[in-house]
Amino acid sequence: MKRLLTMGAGLLVLGACSQGGAVEDRALTVMVAASMCDLAEAAADDIDADVTTVCSGSSDLVAQINAGASADILVTANQSTADRIIDGGLGTQLDVIATNELVMAVPAGNPAGIIGFDESVNGSDLIVCAPQVPCGEVSQQLAAANGLTLTPVSEEQSVTDVLGKITSGQGDVGLVYRTDANSAGDSVETIAIPLSEDFPNVYPLLVIGSSEADELEQTWIDAFTTGTGRERMEAIGFSIP
Amino acid sequence: MMWRTAGAPPRWILIGAALAILALALPIVGMLIDMPWADVPGILISDTALAALGVSLRTVTISTIICVLLGVPLAVYMSRLTGRAAELVRVAVTIPMVLPPVVAGLALLSTFGKRKLLGEQLSVLGIDIAFTSTAVVMAQVFVAMPFLVTSLEAALRSNRTSHAQIAATLGASPTHILVHVTLPMMLPALVSGTALSAARCLGEFGATLTFAGSLEGTTRTIPLAIYLQREVDPDTALALSLVLLVLAFLVVSLTAGGRRVRTA
Numbered sequence: 238m239k240r241l242l243t244m245g246a247g248l249l250v251l252g253a254c255s256q257g258g259a260v261e262d263r264a265l266t267v268m269v270a271a272s273m274c275d276l277a278e279a280a281a282d283d284i285d286a287d288v289t290t291v292c293s294g295s296s297d298l299v300a301q302i303n304a305g306a307s308a309d310i311l312v313t314a315n316q317s318t319a320d321r322i323i324d325g326g327l328g329t330q331l332d333v334i335a336t337n338e339l340v341m342a343v344p345a346g347n348p349a350g351i352i353g354f355d356e357s358v359n360g361s362d363l364i365v366c367a368p369q370v371p372c373g374e375v376s377q378q379l380a381a382a383n384g385l386t387l388t389p390v391s392e393e394q395s396v397t398d399v400l401g402k403i404t405s406g407q408g409d410v411g412l413v414y415r416t417d418a419n420s421a422g423d424s425v426e427t428i429a430i431p432l433s434e435d436f437p438n439v440y441p442l443l444v445i446g447s448s449e450a451d452e453l454e455q456t457w458i459d460a461f462t463t464g465t466g467r468e469r470m471e472a473i474g475f476s477i478p
Numbered sequence: 479m480m481w482r483t484a485g486a487p488p489r490w491i492l493i494g495a496a497l498a499i500l501a502l503a504l505p506i507v508g509m510l511i512d513m514p515w516a517d518v519p520g521i522l523i524s525d526t527a528l529a530a531l532g533v534s535l536r537t538v539t540i541s542t543i544i545c546v547l548l549g550v551p552l553a554v555y556m557s558r559l560t561g562r563a564a565e566l567v568r569v570a571v572t573i574p575m576v577l578p579p580v581v582a583g584l585a586l587l588s589t590f591g592k593r594k595l596l597g598e599q600l601s602v603l604g605i606d607i608a609f610t611s612t613a614v615v616m617a618q619v620f621v622a623m624p625f626l627v628t629s630l631e632a633a634l635r636s637n638r639t640s641h642a643q644i645a646a647t648l649g650a651s652p653t654h655i656l657v658h659v660t661l662p663m664m665l666p667a668l669v670s671g672t673a674l675s676a677a678r679c680l681g682e683f684g685a686t687l688t689f690a691g692s693l694e695g696t697t698r699t700i701p702l703a704i705y706l707q708r709e710v711d712p713d714t715a716l717a718l719s720l721v722l723l724v725l726a727f728l729v730v731s732l733t734a735g736g737r738r739v740r741t742a
Contacts, residue, residue, distance in 0.1 A: 348593070362592075362609060364691070369710040390609035391691025392698075394706055402691065406593035407608050 270314035349409035361409035557634035575624035583688025613690035633667030
């Protein structure tokens, strides 16, 4: 019976939290897109709170929340997945906390001698995301903005598939996001693409089940997006708006 | 109902058997119900579908011919081997069959990749494999040939008749015996083995994606097109799946036909 009462009290406390009140011993669940997983775990270590970090692909996370998984904060890797939560009335977007842009990734040593985003990429084994998937759509827009029609030798399902073809040396140049290229370490080199900042990939941050961050949520958000957290994001290639 | 061999089975067998049939048939029924039947003809004559069909039919035809041309000699050779050597060769031949396809793709990439062992040498000779239909064919042959070899070899081994020996005593050359005596007897096994490997070629996915890439009209086979369309256009993915389902049905009928001839 005593245990039941404690549980009841716990539920009351949780209820109070969602009203905006801060409670010391509350646990926080943050769901973040896979590309930000390490950053989120580092932020959780920096604050004095019980934080559970859940990492997965953005659409997976959204599906989990739609299926009733409890979460306090959600960070997705694009706007369209975040919109599914907003449209469903399950959460509120506070801000776009970071952006990521396309770069050219070439195998270490740049064997095909790529120097710029011009016809030379079409003359080599160019790998892009298929136009049907978001990264491929952005690749085409960016090429058009640069007056270029891409003639790839392979159109992949995801950025990681593109990157795989470059790290293995099979492709000569691939269009990937800067953070993905950086995550491949020394096996690839990156070359910037003109106008890429006009076609950013955005990372919206949402609070789930409320319209504003409570004190505990704000503590994590600050640890994640300001000070050391911000430096960590910039270090792996995110741009902070 | 007639029970051909061991008489009527115990009744409880029926429960397991019925559940097994459900587990195997239900997903297929579900897919047929989900199929956008009215749109299927339109989807199948779309550029996307025709391109994928074209790539698949071209590569599968070439791969199957290669499987037969290389697999039959290997099966004949293996069936004459005995002892340890036979075991070793059999393991080597079976491994590509049981490997996860993505591992098969990595193995091909490590060997024939543009900047790897053989790939680099071939590139110097002007033979570019990367991102061509050649890469698709290599992936298909690698995973599919073992099906032909193992089924034909098993049939050759279990064929303990003395026709070949009699032909030899009558003065026939080894080649003559193989072509006119042994292989004709093996025709049903050859047909079903060929059909099985063609089916495996047709369904090849992981190795192709890893090794050959995915480009419409060049390397994007039906399974790769299904994989890409499944998120953006599930109807097209389903219609293309129907094509594979029909082809699978034909292949299984063909192998069943081969088996009937053999047991007759």
